Amino acid sequence: MSKISILGSGTWGTALAILLSRKGHQVTLWSALPKELEQIKEKHKHPSLPEAVVSEEILLEPDLEKAVRDKEVLILAVPSIFVRETAKKLRPFLPESKILVNVAKGIEEKSLKTLSEVVQEELPSIDVAVLSGPSHAEEVSRFLPTTCVIGAKTKKTANFLQEIFMSEVFRVYTSPDILGIELGAALKNVIALAAGAADGLGFGDNSKAALITRGIAEITRLGLAMGGKAQTFAGLSGIGDLIVTCASVHSRNHKAGMLIGQGLSVQEAMEKVKMVVEGVYSAKAALELAKKYQVETPIIREVNAVLFSAKDPREAVLTLMTRDKITEHMDLDW
Numbered sequence: 001m002s003k004i005s006i007l008g009s010g011t012w013g014t015a016l017a018i019l020l021s022r023k024g025h026q027v028t029l030w031s032a033l034p035k036e037l038e039q040i041k042e043k044h045k046h047p048s049l050p051e052a053v054v055s056e057e058i059l060l061e062p063d064l065e066k067a068v069r070d071k072e073v074l075i076l077a078v079p080s081i082f083v084r085e086t087a088k089k090l091r092p093f094l095p096e097s098k099i100l101v102n103v104a105k106g107i108e109e110k111s112l113k114t115l116s117e118v119v120q121e122e123l124p125s126i127d128v129a130v131l132s133g134p135s136h137a138e139e140v141s142r143f144l145p146t147t148c149v150i151g152a153k154t155k156k157t158a159n160f161l162q163e164i165f166m167s168e169v170f171r172v173y174t175s176p177d178i179l180g181i182e183l184g185a186a187l188k189n190v191i192a193l194a195a196g197a198a199d200g201l202g203f204g205d206n207s208k209a210a211l212i213t214r215g216i217a218e219i220t221r222l223g224l225a226m227g228g229k230a231q232t233f234a235g236l237s238g239i240g241d242l243i244v245t246c247a248s249v250h251s252r253n254h255k256a257g258m259l260i261g262q263g264l265s266v267q268e269a270m271e272k273v274k275m276v277v278e279g280v281y282s283a284k285a286a287l288e289l290a291k292k293y294q295v296e297t298p299i300i301r302e303v304n305a306v307l308f309s310a311k312d313p314r315e316a317v318l319t320l321m322t323r324d325k326i327t328e329h330m331d332l333d334w
């Protein structure tokens with residue numbers, strides 16, 4: 001069994017701690033907010049995971065240096081906006097070639113870099129991998145069957161991490177396409193805002209299916225232009241995660257979108273959801289990337305118009321529905 005440190009005791013970091021500790025790993029959980037750890041310690045629960053128990057075997061450590069000392073694997077589970085800051089804090093404490101698995105989902109707004117690129121920039125000697133897929137913390141912490149994919153630079157690291165995470169309730173696949181996995185993870189949050197808005201506007205299943213299907217078409221187009229692989233966008237971290245995020249009651253991006261569809265302002269919706277709505281940050285970055293790679297992304301464009309130019313969501317839907325007539329798959333010939 002391995003010594004693992006999880007950085008970030010939000011819902012996902014805590015769910016992974018519960019999952020990995022159940023498998024017999026020695027798990028340490030660190031948070032930038034010591035109060036959060038005290039709260040968990042007191043009740044053996046995370047406030048957003050009321051049905052799950054945080055056992056005493058999980059060490060709660062507010063000191064970052066102690067948390068990462070002598071660990072084989074680090075898991076970075078802070079929200080995307082804190083990834084660079086946390087990686088910077090880690091720098092003085094890392095020996096050469098430790099493995100770090102990034103599980104945050106997003107694109108850095110300023111640099112347009114993926115989060116593993118951000119981590120690699122701050123920690124050049126680290127072996128960065130990613131874990132992604134349709135995996136709500138609320139369900140993983142209750143051991144409901146879940147599947148994910150590990151992306152790593154070498155097969156050796158991928159297989160090592162697969163062994164660490166895999167259990168009868170958490171099936172893990174491996175992949176060499178780190179970039180594709182991260183792009184799918186970040187961009188699905190933008191489409192989920194649109195799917196939520198559709199629900200908020202009172203639309204039905206047809207609209208949702210349209211957003212998911214045309215959404216993955218956009219994600220794939222942009223992802224391919226950036227160097228991701230087509231198979232990845234058709235896999236767990238692509239269409240898989242997009243389906244769960246657009247359809248689930250657990251998704252904060254979907255929730256925020258729904259509130260916007262119901263007429264709340266973006267600010268009001270973010271305040272009501274209370275957690276970081278990562279799709280709002282990724283939406284801007286996604287549009288910038290689409291411009292940079294000259295890729296047509298109408299849903300992402302309309303989401304941006306609603307979020308940042310106060311466009312009425314109904315107007316945005318009308319714009320999408322009345323675009324120029326096109327063929328579904330540009331690369332198919334008669």
Ligand SMILES: NC(=O)c1ccc[n+]([C@@H]2O[C@H](COP(=O)([O-])OP(=O)(O)OC[C@H]3O[C@@H](n4cnc5c(N)ncnc54)[C@H](O)[C@@H]3O)[C@@H](O)[C@H]2O)c1
Nearest residue numbers: 009010011012013032077078079080082104105136137275
């Ligand atoms: N929740 C899920 O089901 C889930 C599943 C897969 C991936 N993810 C990804 O995991 C990441 C974390 O999500 P979450 O749901 O655990 O978030 P969360 O909203 O539950 O947690 C927020 C956490 O941010 C941390 N934080 C606050 N200020 C910080 C700072 N200055 N520096 C570092 N950390 C700080 C705190 O520990 C807080 O608990 C996100 O990128 C998310 O997309 C989440």
